[in-house]
Amino acid sequence: MASDQMYLMYDGLMLPCETHSTESLEFAREFTFKDDDVLVVTYPKSGTIWMQEILPLLLNGGDLTPVLTIPNWDRVPWLEETRMALVVDQLPSPRAFVTHFPYQLLPASFHTSKAKVINVLRNPKDVLVSSYYFHQMASFLEDPGTFEEFMEKFLDGRVLFGKWTDHVKSWKNTELGDRIMYVTYEEMVQDLPAALRRMSDFLGRNLSEEVIQKIAENCSFKTMKANNMSNFSLVPKQYMDNDRSHFLRKGITGDWKNHFSPEQLARFKSAIEKELEGESFSLPWSL
Template identity: 70%
Template structure:
């Protein structure tokens, strides 16, 4: 039986197994669909805590899996080409996804559907320095109409440290994926590694996915997955989203794309 889903009217968030989720994109139906989703052995999941490189991976994975073919990133919005497991759009586009399918999720490890654990599907966990996650999240809360007002930065910082934000506590999320039994089905990489040397990161990811891409293809992917290229791509920059949901006048979705330090590693 599907687990109970309730709406917390006071903050307008969906409470799913004690995990707060943004409304509109997350519904009782979408979460039931995620629970019962039939994961295929060839599926690839990019896993992130919010504001840790999700949209970047939505650009990277289709390009790697399709040998650098630019068609998807130029014609299909990122939420449809690499949909979120837990969001409403997956049920709409799932039949259009071709194998190997690329998906993203903000779910902690133990929230993944049973079929994921029973499959040979792969996961790429991208971690970002929490100092940058906090800043990026703070500005995102200012522009996203489906998230509560962040208040002052100090107030927001307290919520972040206490885990009183969507998708819970950052440390809990990281630990849930770090301590798993997936073996060679999971790869860990940091946002900072990707910023420092994207071609090298792309080679690591492509090797993990069993793709032997040429240097020319890696260069093409890196070029089209740069901050400026994605910022200018209407299929990737969320400019197609109505202003009521994402108001770029309050804060641009693609702000700076910078990072605090390059020395942060998994523990």
Template identity: 70%
Template structure:
């Protein structure tokens, strides 16, 4: 195993790439506006997809943002270094993404009316996607075998900690009508319907024509061909797309091609028990 330094921040480990003491301090003290919209995910749960969809929803279908601005500046991460560089250029409503659990959000978020779209994905697919990401990202440890990686995933010895802790922190947050829960799976099944839910949640009342236009431009195929979105502009020093493409498959259920029956039973049992302990149920097959 390679020894790669990560940053421990109030519990979870974060990659040192993009996450500095200064950027985390900036996030902690960030002044959240009532009009801000955050997409929050556990890593590998549809973050990049939402960086494509949300600007189009907020712009009423204007394609300019996704054609002219790289996604990490278009919808910056709250906790990463780029936010401080681009925040002054952002117009309201500002769209941001974060992998933070609820307790790490800035204090100004809790006192604001800012809205959150929390996207969940079947943790079995999250684990598979994360396994491949560890293979191609030079700033992450070699994942070892798939079985070894599953153990680390279940123990929370991965970036941003345990999946169950992350999901529970947001599911149990008392945010009322400030939060919308979506699943990656429902977006795959009917993206138009998911966009309609976002539109209603954000009180935008987009027409069906605009919703379908957004859905067409946010397919996996369109994103994979968009250099502003497919991470092909990232140096091979950080991500080697020859080892695994950053946008790999964009499907639901790929875990069935990787888990054996013993791994699936063990993985599901651990996840279900931890969610039940938090008073939650496991929403995936």
């Protein structure tokens, strides 16, 4: 299928038509945030569905009912996707959402509300690898071509939600102060209970150690991979082909080392560094 049939363009960003529409983007633009809403922000393939598992549990004190009975996309919907309008009225309070939007695309109501944001960042080399396999298994995305070709598309921003660097810059340069918390995929892999404690404190939940441990166990890669409400097995094979790759693929850090040649690493590093030249923030990992 030609890319112009697969994607719609929104503010210069490529979004898949399968999950986004003019109406869903209009809905997001007009959406009214409430003060106690929580919004998770990620560039695609940085741990979004992990947070769709974690947040309901942090917000409800570890009750597993929602993660065992509601598919992740309806449990913590994407602000910009078509399911949002269908499920938003059924969400318990406090509501939790995810978005891949850059900061400037959030609706006006977000800025006047006190809604909190958790921004999950992942090393872009692993984001690229994860995205490469995702493009192979999701029929509603363009075939990625070779790894080398896909890297060039990624660096040019000719992929879902545009350039990784633009997304990161937009969220690192906000003036949200204590309304935003940054967490890395890597720290979640390394010590999930510690990351959960940090998030719980940020959200003003005083969860016991027992509850934190229970949430960590339920949100492990292994448990999520076995949970039909979280592993995308409900999606027909014609849209996501698990014979090609899995949404919950490896769940590790550093898989880029199995994919990048020394030349590709040098090219990737210099392109990202150039994009981030002059920025006042530094990345939490070396490139």
